[in-house]
Amino acid sequence: MPSYTVTVATGSQWFAGTDDYVYVSLQGAAGCSERHLLDKPFYNDFERGSVDSYDVTVAEDLGEIQLIKIEKRKYWYLDDWYLRYITVKTPIGDYLEFPCYRWITDEKEIVLRNGAAKLPRDDKIQILKQHRRRELEDRQKMYRWKEWHPGFPLSIDAHSHSDLPRDIQFDNEKGVDFILNYSKAMENLYVNRFMHMFQSSWSDFADFEKIFVRISNTISEYVMQHWKEDFMFGYQFLNGCNPVMIKRCTEIPKKFPVTTKMVECSLERNLTLEEEIKQGNVFIVDYELLDGIDANKTDPCTIQYLTAPICLLYKNLENKIVPIAIQLSQASGPDNPIFLPSDSTYDWLMAKIWVRSSDFHVHQTVTHLLRTHLVSEVFSIAMFRQLPSVHPFFKLLVPHMRFTIAINTKAREQLICECGLFDKANATGGGGHVQMVQRAMKDLTYNSLCFPEAIKAKGMDSQEDIPYYFFRDDGIKVWEAIRSFVEEVIGIYYESDEVVSEDVELQAFIKDVYVYGMKGNKTSGFPKTIKTREKLSEYLTVVIFTASGQHAAVNFGQYDWCSWIPNSPPTMRCPPPTEKGTVTIEKIVETLPDRGRSCWHLGAVWALSQFQENELFLGTYPDEHFIEKPVKLAMEKFRKKLDEIVSFISERNKNKKLPYYYLSPDRIPNSVAV
Secondary structure, eight states: OOOEEEEEEEEOOOOOOOOOOEEEEEEEEEOOOOOOOOOOSSSSSTTOOOOEEEEOOOOSOSEEEEEEEEEOOSSSSSSOOOEEEEEEEEHHHHHHHHEEEEEEEESEEHHHEOOOOOOOGGGOHHHHHHHHHHHHHHHHHHSEEEESSSSSEEEOOOOOOGOOHHHHHSSSSSGHHHHHHHHHHHTTTOOOOGGTTTTOOOSHHHTTTTTTOOOOOOOHHHHHHTTTTHHHHHHHHHHHHOTTTTESSOOOTSSOOOOOOTTTTTTOOOOOOOHHHHHHHHEEEEEGGGGGOOOOOTTTTTOBBBBOOOHHHHOOOOSSEEEEEEEEESSSSSSEEOOOOOSSSSHHHHHHHHHHHHHHHIIIIIIIIIEEEEEIHHHHOOOOOOOOSSSSSHHHHGGGTTTTHHHHIIIIIIIIIITTTHHHHTTTTTTTHHHHHHHHGGOOOHHHHHHHHHHHTTOOTTTTTTTTTTHHHHHHHHHHHHHHHHHHHHHHHOSSHHHHOOOHHHHHHHHHHIISSSSTOOOGGGOOOOOSHHHHHHHHHHHHHHHIIIHHHHTTTHHHHHHHGGGGGBSSOOOOOSSTOOHHHHHHHHHOHHHHHHHHHHHHHHHSSSTTTTBBBBOOOSSSSOOHHHHHHHHHHHHHHHHHHHHHHHHHHHHSSOOOOOOOGGBBBSSSSO
């Protein structure tokens, strides 16, 4: 009688093994086997990290194996089991692979099909078409859209992390518990000893050093030493943790009436301000988004303030970007002076601190939360709803969706919810952050997620004019590497644009993102459908780059740039000055966050800057969803290109006091997971 060798691989994560009974049935073109118990006497099957093989004997040859059914039934008590893959060696020596990489919970059964990626048009057999359809029907019941707040992109319909489908939950929920991580961070940074003085002010800048942990040769220490300098202030707009705000200035806005006379002491080329603008030497950062946002009122004992500054910057003869004028709110007038480097030391320093605080708020809520976390969740939900596991783009995208829905659900549960941790330290807590996301949605366009297009739209694309914009330079390299890899994968499965247009599952994925995730907002520019391979490669690059490179660039530098409190104050306790000559060192310290909020802030930026345990970095795909050799070769080529980028960045960073490494592929996680 024919015999098949069935090999079963169990996951290596905690609690991945099972003591339950496991049965297998083989379904082939010529027939289906009986249910076969996979069991070895006197042997613990399906232990964590194990690979177990079994002989399955059948009455007659089954023909080409189409599907495998796995059933898990209770032994002593039910436990979850993580099945990595199954392989089958047929009687004639063929070796078939059936990827799974899923949890099997309760007394359930799952049906796997051969790991070769297939488009809908490739399935000719009714049983395979039916399997494909049922998988999506089941997924669409589990992955439902929900509006968490009006005006937000839609998110997953789940109240808590434990409500999520088991396959997308964290392996260890404690590792991403924000409350535990905050507490652990403050213990690690020795800041708990200041919490009893929660609402008291610091004495002076040196007093902040008491909670500042200095680690030799880190950016954070350099920031602490140089944060007052105009060069450091300007440099952060290029290579800090929010390097997306700066734009080339083409004309001075009427609401910001800066004149040549005001800034002539800062202009180094003997030109007027208008002439400097024409030559491309002037840049602007405008925090208009913050205008009118409600400041945090959750603590009745502390009044907190927000403002919406505008900052003008100048490229000097050393090619350094430095500030030359700051207005602290949007409407010009006698009570809203334009602060200049020629003003008193403390007037100018206070103006810069207000800009840094405003930058922190926009970074946290818009650049980071909205434009990486929430957008990636939209792509993730649409993928699970519309792309079956056999689709090549499910296989391509699923590593870049790892834990994204889980981390966002955890954030809505603990961090950004009403009375959540976000309220403890931030002036935009208590609802201001919600207002910001609602406003920022009008600027969340598809083109703004296309990295090269976004850089070009800001007038920041010239390396010759702006030579030290490492975020741009490294980002373009990573973007192009991803796009080249995506194009190769597309070329393997789509021989023409017509095949793209006819892929109903792909089109449903694109439509789900637009109609549900982005609520059908035409002004967003998100496509409703994609008809060419070129546009498809761009779209998939947006998905992967947003989840990997963009998130890494704006997340993992938070401790480096924000741990020195005066450089990124999460709240301000006094209103911005309305006239010059009134600011003193005492006034600055009184305005900066109190001891308690400083401690919460430091713990937050430390916790948010840490990689996940067992992090998977860009191009690392241990779960082998693809079994085809051409795709594996494309992956090898991708990794080689990424290694070249790593080497380039490493060489450039040698001997730099301010190395830029956030977009080095060996520091870019595959997905938004923290």
